[in-house]
Amino acid sequence: EAGVTQFPSHSVIEKGQTVTLRCDPISGHDNLYWYRRVMGKEIKFLLHFVKESKQDESGMPNNRFLAERTGGTYSTLKVQPAELEDSGVYFCASSWGQHYGYTFGSGTRLTVV
Amino acid sequence: GENVEQHPSTLSVQEGDSAVIKCTYSDSASNYFPWYKQELGKGPQLIIDIRSNVGEKKDQRIAVTLNKTAKHFSLHITETQPEDSAVYFCAASITNDYKLSFGAGTTVTVRA
Numbered sequence: 001e002a003g004v005t006q007f008p009s010h011s012v013i014e015k016g017q018t019v020t021l022r023c024d025p026i027s028g029h030d031n032l033y034w035y036r037r038v039m040g041k042e043i044k045f046l047l048h049f050v051k052e053s054k055q056d057e058s059g060m061p062n063n064r065f066l067a068e069r070t071g072g073t074y075s076t077l078k079v080q081p082a083e084l085e086d087s088g089v090y091f092c093a094s095s096w097g098q099h100y101g102y103t104f105g106s107g108t109r110l111t112v113v
Numbered sequence: 114g115e116n117v118e119q120h121p122s123t124l125s126v127q128e129g130d131s132a133v134i135k136c137t138y139s140d141s142a143s144n145y146f147p148w149y150k151q152e153l154g155k156g157p158q159l160i161i162d163i164r165s166n167v168g169e170k171k172d173q174r175i176a177v178t179l180n181k182t183a184k185h186f187s188l189h190i191t192e193t194q195p196e197d198s199a200v201y202f203c204a205a206s207i208t209n210d211y212k213l214s215f216g217a218g219t220t221v222t223v224r225a
Contacts, residue, residue, distance in 0.1 A: 004156070031211060042117070043157070043202060043215040056212060091156055095211070101147075102213070104156030 002026065004105035006092050012111045018080040021108045023092030025074070031095045032075050033102065034067060038088035046090075049075060061086075082112045115140040117205050119216025127224050132190040134219045136203035139184070143205040146179060146186045147213070151200045161188070193223045 005024040013019050025032045034046040046065070047057040051072035060067070064083070069075040079086050089109050093102040116139040126132045136146075144165035149157035163170045163177045163186065170177050174193075179186040190197055200220050204213040 006156075033211070035213075035215075040218070042119075042217045043204075043213075045212045045214070048211055059212075093156075101159050101162070104149075104158065106154065106156045 004092055004094050004103050006105035006108050008108055010109045013082055015084055015112055016081045019082055021077045021090055023075045025094030026103055029094035029096045033093045034077055035091045036088050084112050087112045115205055115214035117214050117216045119203050123220045125222045126193050128193060130193055132193055132221055134188045134201055136216050137185040138205040142207050145206045147204050148188050149202045157202055195223050195225055198223045
């Protein structure tokens with residue numbers, strides 16, 4: 001079974017620019033999550049989709065972040081405009097139903113300079 | 114919200130020795146505690162988990178213990194090997210809440 005795919009793996013952008021991260025979950029996984037790890041700290045929850053609906057977006061830092069999940073398949077996370085504090089590793093994960101065993105992607109390392 | 118503290122932040126052990134990582138949590142409603150291992154260039158991978166109705170769970174060289182009264186849980190790795198070198202994260206969650214609260218991670222280095 002193919003795993004969770006994220007791209008790009010790395011992105012370096014200037015402050016004020018826009019970046020879009022993409023996540024392709026495991027086929028059939030209705031639940032898709034975005035998490036972020038900043039500066040070696042804990043991995044923090046950003047939001048949770050069930051199919052195409054946002055179930056919980058309580059972790060989104062501010063309105064510069066916009067997540068979408070088209071047709072309940074892949075998801076994108078857009079940061080516009082990017083700020084220095086947005087630098088970190090963004091992880092996507094997926095799971096099905098009440099299954100807690102998330103499968104994580106390899107992450108996108110975002111550096112804002 | 115849930116707050117998970119993880120210690121130590123780094124751990125260096127001799128190959129063959131044991132490694133122990135400890136986590137505490139704040140929300141007494143938490144009842145699911147997974148552990149993830151992240152190797153270089155990869156995403157976190159679930160290695161073992163425990164639910165609140167049990168106090169200990171083992172899987173080959175790894176084991177987790179849970180003390181609900183004290184609100185802490187631990188990961189034990191015995192007979193460590195070089196391939197155990199990685200960053201380990203503990204996490205906590207509440208049934209029917211899919212959100213995981215993670216600790217800050219422990220970088221484990223196994224010296225040959």
